[in-house]
Amino acid sequence: MRIEVWSDVVCPWCFIGKRRLETALARFPHRDAVEVVWRSYQLDPTVPEGQTHPTLPALAAKYGRSVEEMRDMQQRVEEIAAAEGLDYDLAEGLSGNTLLAHELIHLAAEHGLQGAMKERLLHAHFEERRSVFDVDALVPLAVEVGLDEAEVRAALADRRYRHAVGQDVRTAQALGATGVPFFVVDRKYGAAGAQPAELLLQLLERAWAEANPLQTVPAADGCTDDSCAR
Template identity: 50%
Template sequence: MRVEIWSDIACPWCYIGKARFEKGLAAFAHRDEVEVVHRSFELDPGRAKSDTGPVLEMLASKYGRTLDEARAMEEHVASNARSEGLGYLTEGRDHGNTFDIHRLLHFARERGLQSELLDVAYRANFAEERSVFTPETLLALGVEAGLDEAEVRAVLADEDAYADAVRADEREAAELGANGVPFFVLDRRYGVSGGQPAEVFTQALEQAWQGRALQPVTGDAAAPACDVDGNNC
């Protein structure tokens, strides 16, 4: 069975959702027969690569909030992350264009290290004071994930490398009706939206395994997610 997960490294609920999905998968009896593929979804595709800045200031500006209100928003997300055993910094993080990260994730999938790269990128972005929006950091993250340094450098230097794969993922997400992430598709017959609890993912895996038709997931239909307008992020 194949599970495809559309996500963006800039989305905190994707970070949390990955951890919850993996807990749900661990409780699934047929977990060793599940292939997990991570797909690309940019929450802010029009953002210039040179346009990076502090997350708190971005949130305050986008939602017309004070910095204290933006900080409270981040604390809410942080409490959810920490409840899953994840590190989360509410200050000192940057926000920027994620296209190059997605290109590198496609390359990592070819090398069998996609999940490993995603983990180190999430950790760098949310739990460490490391901007993941520079070629230097992306190179370091690729090496940390086990990729060959020269190959990572070559991918990052070629702006066309895996660009079509990223755009194809994004077109497919639109065709599937996904306007927010994380978005999980199980064997192309069952969909789960948002950072659902681990037990909901286990239930979804069991129902997909049984071959049931696509139906609404049991659980919180309003589970937190990041949408294309940046809501909840």
């Protein structure tokens, strides 16, 4: 079974959704047969690469809210994140173009380190308040998860994974995604948003049952309904 998750590394609900998926998988009896693939999605690809800005006032302007109102809204997200074991401080967040970060995740996938790289980037951005928007910020994080520094710098310089990121985004749009996180199981079942772990578990169980229908042998003697009633 394959679970594809479209998300961005600066999306607070995406980290929450990741934790909830992990909770669902921990309860799923066939966890060892599940492959999780992290797909790219950019919340705002129009931000010029190399530029960053404080997230809070930008969101307030985008949604026509005061900074104080937006801060109150973000505090609610922080509380939800805390329930999943995450330590957010969204008021201090920075925003920028995440294209390089997604390219790095594709490189990590080539080395079997995609999940570790995705986790490291989310943790760096949300819990360590570190930049994930330029090569010099990304390289140390990549090295931490086991990637070679020279290869990382070369890949981010020649942009060899840029097309793969674009393909992920186009696929998400073709599947009907309008936001993230977006979970897709075996390209048959989809769920948008940071769904509760219980719902994600139900999705996994349904997909598994469909892909692995129960096989029965011919019936033998046994009790049926009230035939064994005393």
